[in-house]
Amino acid sequence: MSISQLAKSIAESPTLKMNEIARTLRDRGEAVIHLGGGEPKSKAPIDAILRASAKLNSADIKYTPSDGIPELKKAVIRYTEEHYRKVVEPENVIVSNGAKQALSVLLQALINPQDEVVFVAPYWVSYPEMVKIAYGVPVVVEPESGRFIPTMKDIEQAVSSYTKALIINSPGNPSGAVYPEELIAQIVKFCEKKDIYLIMDDIYHKLIYDGRSPVSCYAFSKKSIEQSKLIVINGVSKLYAMTGFRIGWAVANSQLVEAMTRLQAQTTSCPSALLQEAAVGALMGVQSGVESLRLMLENNRNVMIDELNAFEGVKVEKPGGTFYCFPDFSAYNKDSVKLAEFLLEKVRVVTVPGKDFGMEGHLRLSFCGSIKDITEGIERIKWALDPNAPNELFIGDRKLVRDWL
Ligand SMILES: Cc1ncc(COP(=O)(O)O)c(C=O)c1O
Incomplete structure (x- = not known):
């Protein structure tokens, strides 16, 4: 194909790609948890x-x-x-x-x-x-x-x-x-x-x-x-x-x-x-929505960080802003692309590989979703990675049995 050298050298946006994958899976009725997103869930003012x-x-x-x-x-x-x-x-x-x-x-x-x-x-x-x-x-x-x-x-x-x-x-x-x-x-x-x-x-x-x-x-x-x-x-x-x-x-x-x-x-x-x-x-217009969003995100951040701090082997720095954190999962898998693919395939949790942000071994997790998504998302990741977790997990009415640890 005769596309330009420039076009060939440009990578696709991994975050937009993850949004697409999450949307396709959800359209198929899968119980996906999207911890890869880069946008607040609230409505526009x-x-x-x-x-x-x-x-x-x-x-x-x-x-x-x-x-x-x-x-x-x-x-x-x-x-x-x-x-x-x-x-x-x-x-x-x-x-x-x-x-x-x-x-x-x-x-x-x-x-x-x-x-x-x-x-x-x-x-x-x-x-x-x-x-x-x-x-x-x-x-x-x-x-x-x-x-x-x-x-x-x-x-x-x-x-x-x-x-x-x-x-x-x-x-x-x-x-x-x-x-x-x-x-x-x-x-x-x-x-x-x-x-x-x-x-x-x-x-x-x-x-x-x-x-x-x-x-x-x-x-x-x-x-x-x-x-x-x-x-x-x-x-x-x-x-x-x-x-x-x-x-x-x-x-x-x-x-x-x-x-x-x-x-x-x-x-x-x-x-x-x-x-x-x-x-x-x-x-x-009225600016109160910005502060409500900030407060909600601060609370979500605290929940996510508590969950991750209780996750053995995962190292995380508490983010002072945004709606992302960037924990180090290298104790489980040093290849972040493989890890993100694994989590999506096995437990339907969307994350973004650290490699795309220039730091291997990490995953970007967003806390702009609901508290339920945050806690359930981390629980699913833990189940997928932690050999001490119980062998079965229910996602909706689907029973998953872990056969890879
Ligand atoms: C660091 C950073 N800069 C800029 C943008 C782009 O924002 P916009 O939606 O206004 O194009 C983003 C969006 O994800 C971002 O994370």
């Missing part, structure tokens, strides 16, 4: 729905400016002021089809062939592929401690004269790790000193637990937004449970936003007019 409905009812749904409708840019400016204490202008904001597209056009706007982009393992599965799509070279920082938060030394060692940008994702997917404020401050200062772009992927920034508050990276920068190489990526997907709406944004200097807008205009024209209205509704 009513203000988002009302605003999108009004737009739909107008039947006047046309192309919008490529960088987003003025009302949504205004809402993003307000959000940036409120949560980052940073005043920015409309020309500093671009609205895209999800944070994913914002990141993708950003990398395309920044990278020349062979420029290096540095990010930390375990990393979000899309970073290496997005860098490759932009003809850049992904460079992975592997924290020397073997833990999820790097030291400045780890980062400094990965940065070279070829480095164009560093991506930081805190709270991070898949580990849920939240970087200490001092580390964020050091990273901002280091990037300014080295004159490299710092991309803060803040898509989970308010989903943070244990009484901690989100940190604004701008607080540590001495530069004005126009001089700055700091870029903040965010969106409505995670905080407002609006993953399917596909609205995200970037805040950056106006020259960069202008370049990103040209790329976006020539590829997808603009984000959907209807869904941008929904995002305005979410950002400008």
